[in-house]
Amino acid sequence: MATTKPSQAERALGKLTARTGERVLGVLSIAALAATAVMSLVVAPPDRPPPVGQGDLYRIMYVHVPSAWLAYLCFGVVFVASIAYLKTGRSRWDRLAAASAEIGVVFTGLAIVLGSIWGKPAWGTWWTWDPRLTTTAILFLIYVGYLAVRKLSDNPRRRGRWAAVVGIVGFADVPIVHLSVTWWRGLHQGPTVKLPTITLAPIMTATLMISLTAFTILYGYLLTLRLRVGRLEERALAEALSPRLGQPASALVDQDELPADGNGRPVLEEQGTGPRA
């Protein structure tokens, strides 16, 4: 399977995660995050003062909402990459799923913590069994389980397949989890605390959009970094195993992922240090 030609999607992924893409994404995410900080802390006006409005407290929305968005984006990517891995057997899909799951767990945790920090002054409690909060907490636990499964086996292929199964089943489960906790709260008693309906001023909407964009670019940047680490890990393993298996290291990793020298032969070293054409 590993000798077939890479698909369009795989080529695009390869381009995006090359070193140039990584640098561009890094610079872009710093710029976008700086713009987010200025917009959300300085330019965007405060809400009406309490007790009518939330004053400055609402500003946490500019990091909380993008964190929650990234959580779902990451796990969606895990789902797609897991299916692609089981279909193609190419380790790059497994590395993409692993990288995305790690980032997703971080941002899910961040969304929960930020929500709690906001909830204490706004709702008077750190935690409430609101359907959205409960779903997010269960989501967090499912993907902590996903990362734990990745630690179970030292065999990369087995690890990849096991993780992919969790990535697929876990994501398919999310809508049902959400439905169940919504009914759980809704059928017997109304929600004890209602999420305030904030009508956003245009400048606030613009700030939120900038923040969402900045976090999405940051996701891309973190992904390229983590993917590079994943590639290096795989190569290190291949180099360590190649004398024992009596095969060249290049035969142990997916061919199309290695940067090729001028004659089309794969180069095992990282780009920049290896031989160049």
Add this chain to the structure above:
Amino acid sequence: MSFVRQTGAVAGKDLRIEVRGRYALGAVLPFAATLLVSFGLSLGPGRTFLQQTAPGLLWMAVTFAAVLSSRRSYESEAEDGALEGLLLAPVDKAAVYLGKLAAIAAQLLVLEVLVLALTAALFDLPLTGDLTQLAGGFVLGTLGLAGVGALFGALDVSARAREAVFPLLVLPLAAPVLVAGVKSTALATSARGGQAGGWLGLLVAFDVVIVAAGTLVYGHLLED
């Protein structure tokens, strides 16, 4: 052998192991009973409070029993290279999954009858109301739990999975079963009865998603 016969053969093999070894009856049931008594001690002895919490405690005991039974289902495969034999046999992998699911579900249903009787006795859970919906909740919830357990129990072939990873996977994934099971039991046994239809529908949705996904991906867990 047809697909149904293969499934039946795998389920029959697992049930024969249980009948001869009596693990579910000899170890899982006493564990569930201990759990219920411990719940009673930790929350006790107010009668009304225990009665209100009984459906939740009952389903917690059922969920833990499902974790233990699913693991047992694969522990016996790990001995004497039994799993290799099963994988080399000319049967569909999906039939192995569905067979194991059926065997786990059958054991759990027997356990649940006993655990339900025990809960009724210890916590005064009234066994009146809509008994069809009560039974429906248990059958559908058990299918869902067995569906998750038979799928991820396969990770038990890894030594490191035996400790905490398996329950860590099963409990959050099966959260809808816990919620819907507790609600259906509470509503079916309540004075009015017959209000559990929506929750049974949710359990059906969960079963369909898990069993369909499990049947599709199960082969990937075992291929090496």
